Amino acid sequence: MPIAAPPLYPARGRGFVPIRPSDESGGGAVSGGRGQASRGGPEGGARPRVGLFGGSFDPVHEGHLHAARTARDAFGLERVVFVPAARPPHKPGRALAPAHHRLAMLELALATEASFTVDPLELSRPGPSFTIDTVSEFETRAGGPAAVELFLILGSDNLAGLGSWLAVGELLARVRPVVVGRGADAATLLENLREELGAAAVARLEDGLLDLPPVDAAATDLRERLARGEDPGAPLAPTVLEYARAHDLYTGAR
Known part of the structure; x- marks a missing residue:
């Protein structure tokens, strides 16, 4: 079963901590099988858990x-890095x-979230942004794959086109995917991917499925x-x- 989400509007954290995946882990680890997560104390030699x-x-x-927040709390992520895309290929x-x-x-938006930050690496990369890169x-x-445990946070809306992502099989083997969305809807989309991606890849996606209540916050609707x-x-x-209005960013529908 998917992991249930916490309340939608919790109190915000304090402070802003720049993210460096090579930092030493300061948070608890998560253990457990499919559909469950439990917090534990830091263990010697444990890799820091970082969400992308x-x-x-x-x-x-x-x-x-x-x-x-849901992914961070469910999987004990030390931090979450928001990576804005320059040119999303999809x-x-x-x-x-x-x-x-x-x-x-x-x-x-992230200024008051102590465990969140933003990394502009894809904005300086020429051409489309590919997650595997x-x-x-x-x-x-x-310092290499053995130095950090990466969790890739995906919306359930990403699942329909996931099979067309560059090197998707390698990608899902190198990260722990976290799929946030309505459990029943995401489960249906995952089942549809079974033939295209294979049972092992779908099982890995299912392991990270989080049941997130619908949020009235679609970017398209907000722009309109x-x-x-x-x-x-x-x-x-x-x-x-205030920033969007000051810079006339969405004065015409995009």
Whole structure:
């Protein structure tokens, strides 16, 4: 069974800690089989657990933060790195807000989350952003695959096209995938991937399935509300809303 999610709007943390995957682990580890997680104290020689959360973040909203908090708490992640994409290969036809603005909004949204940070590595990489390349970069920074345990945070909306991702088999073998979304919907999508990805890859995805309640925070809807001059409400942090309006980012629907 998927792991149940915590309440949607918990109190925010304090402080902002830059993330470096090679840092020593300061948090507890998670152990357990499919569909369960239990906290434990740090163990000698244990690798730090780092979550990678990629996306266009156009704009970043509470749905993204809630997914990251859920993954962090369920799997004992020391930290979660938000990795904004320069050119997502699965969204070739949509114009994104300029990268520096999306990066700035992420920094504002994460400023009070002590275990969250943002890394712009994909924004400086030419061409489309491929997750397998990002994983390789983080492993290299950490001192090799044996020095860090990477968890790849995915929305259930990523599952439909997952089979077309570059080197997806290798990717799923090198990271621990975490799939956040409605359990029944995600389970159906995973079953549809069984023939394409194989039973072992699907089992690995199922191990990281988190049941996340639906959040009224779709980025497309938020952009449209902003374009109409409407208040998007709680899903958008006040600092992010102020920044988006100050820079006229969504005055026309994208």
